[in-house]
Amino acid sequence: MKQLRVGLIGYGFMGRTHSNAFRKVNNFFDLDYQPVLKAICARDASKAKAFAAQWGYESVETDWKKLIERDDIDLIDIAAPNNAHAEIAIAAAKAGKMILCEKPLAMNGPQAETMVAAVKKAKVPNMVWYNYRRVPAVTLAKQLIDEGRLGKIFHYRAKFLQDWTINADLPQGGAGLWRLDAKVAGSGVTGDLLAHCIDTAMWLNGNIDTVTAMTETFIKERKHTETGKMTKVTIDDASAFLARFSNGSLATFESTRYARGHKALYTFEINGENGSLAWDLHDLHRLQVFDYKDESKIRGWKSVHVTDGDHPYMKNWWVPGLQIGYEHTFVHQVADFIQGLQSGKMAGPTFKEGLATDYVTDAVLKSAKTKRWEKVKKVR
Numbered sequence: 001m002k003q004l005r006v007g008l009i010g011y012g013f014m015g016r017t018h019s020n021a022f023r024k025v026n027n028f029f030d031l032d033y034q035p036v037l038k039a040i041c042a043r044d045a046s047k048a049k050a051f052a053a054q055w056g057y058e059s060v061e062t063d064w065k066k067l068i069e070r071d072d073i074d075l076i077d078i079a080a081p082n083n084a085h086a087e088i089a090i091a092a093a094k095a096g097k098m099i100l101c102e103k104p105l106a107m108n109g110p111q112a113e114t115m116v117a118a119v120k121k122a123k124v125p126n127m128v129w130y131n132y133r134r135v136p137a138v139t140l141a142k143q144l145i146d147e148g149r150l151g152k153i154f155h156y157r158a159k160f161l162q163d164w165t166i167n168a169d170l171p172q173g174g175a176g177l178w179r180l181d182a183k184v185a186g187s188g189v190t191g192d193l194l195a196h197c198i199d200t201a202m203w204l205n206g207n208i209d210t211v212t213a214m215t216e217t218f219i220k221e222r223k224h225t226e227t228g229k230m231t232k233v234t235i236d237d238a239s240a241f242l243a244r245f246s247n248g249s250l251a252t253f254e255s256t257r258y259a260r261g262h263k264a265l266y267t268f269e270i271n272g273e274n275g276s277l278a279w280d281l282h283d284l285h286r287l288q289v290f291d292y293k294d295e296s297k298i299r300g301w302k303s304v305h306v307t308d309g310d311h312p313y314m315k316n317w318w319v320p321g322l323q324i325g326y327e328h329t330f331v332h333q334v335a336d337f338i339q340g341l342q343s344g345k346m347a348g349p350t351f352k353e354g355l356a357t358d359y360v361t362d363a364v365l366k367s368a369k370t371k372r373w374e375k376v377k378k379v380r
């Protein structure tokens, strides 16, 4: 088996999901490559060492530039905050490394363009960790749509709701709360949460052409962790937009961190002339399916338990009826990335698809300011 020597940057939430995926993938998928956990890179050496010991990394770096210089690393995995993605990815591409990058690809579309140009020039395999595509129930939705079962699509509806920033005493910035600082995150819920909804939506239903949006920042000032001073909050706390897809369908998207009672309620529904599909992250192993072609007296919504051997990815796991969860989506992503290396046909979402999502979030944030419909830039 060929080695795929990984250098991971960032040991936070995503550093753990990725490490778990690299370790598990060969136990469950027959592949020609085996990820080898060569090095973990983070600025705090003692924390990085502890992470290396816990997850089985062979070495530690505290400067990502040193990691990229190493010739015993094949793949750079970027699990650091959003403002670090572009610089690292461009340097990694120049060094000829394969790159997996967390989402959103960049702080904005123009920055993402430079990343796409870099991987194109270097011809290096690349992928963005929009992992929800690889929830088996979501992949099943994609299969059913591609088989034409829904017919013409009229509506797409997505929400991503959380409630963890309601407390006005919560500070912004620093290691744990960089998501509240636009200088590090790029934007608030638009780039953080709606980016997921947009990636899934365009994968399932094609390009988004135009959007009109509203955003709100409910808490205007918060103490900044790094300075201790009350500072203006520059992220969007909530964001909602209407969209028109290229296929003529209409959409609504909504996200907030102020929906009391919701932790990570990502839902979507898609309505076509012959049927509808609905999915809910809190019940991620089920796909709700309505098929108008069913005999009318027994027609109704079916709740499909997506755990059978003929469901996407499921034959690689347990026996029918036993469900899998969130962390498995990352295992699937690594498996598909490696299968892409084997076949020469890169699995998505590539950096180009990550750029397409950044173009939509740019248009959403612009529309919230201009209060007009905005065209979404097309990826060339």
Ligand SMILES: NC(=O)c1ccc[n+]([C@@H]2O[C@H](COP(=O)([O-])OP(=O)(O)OC[C@H]3O[C@@H](n4cnc5c(N)ncnc54)[C@H](O)[C@@H]3O)[C@@H](O)[C@H]2O)c1
Residues within 6 Å of the ligand: 009, 010, 011, 012, 013, 014, 015, 041, 042, 043, 044, 064, 079, 080, 081, 082, 084, 102, 103, 104, 129, 130, 131, 175, 176, 192
């Ligand atoms: N795919 C998903 O569902 C998903 C979920 C959460 C986060 N994310 C994305 O993953 C990325 C990381 O988010 P997280 O939740 O893991 O954050 P986190 O705060 O838990 O971890 C970030 C890590 O990056 C490290 N880091 C920061 N700057 C660095 C630098 N210059 N060099 C080396 N290491 C550095 C930090 O020390 C920390 O280990 C973000 O881009 C985020 O948007 C994606």
